[in-house]
Amino acid sequence: MLPSLFTSTVTRLTPRLPVLIFAASWTACLTLTVALASFSPEVAFVSAISSSSSCGSEASIRVLADVPGDILCLPAQLFSKSKIDFIVPPVFAAVVVAGSACLVRAMGLWEADEAQ
16 A cells, blocks of 8 residues: 555656646745845844943943944843743744745745746
């Protein structure tokens, strides 16, 4: 039973192999885009407030200001996790995926498929 299931599955998927490869490659591109867009701001923030800062005490965290080279040291107890920290990253990732899908759609990658 298992060999016949495998054979029928392969028989059905063989003609669609180029479309499956195309879909897999775009899925990989969208996943990479979301990963880069999600982790880049986090890496930048963590490197900006790293512990190798030039603040006077251990209980201070370095925060960069808008002006390059301007550093503000704030007490560490001002920074804590909040409930919104669990909501914002998935929403941001969903917006990036939707934007990527709209970009793919705008480029017309499936125009030939829709014409049929």
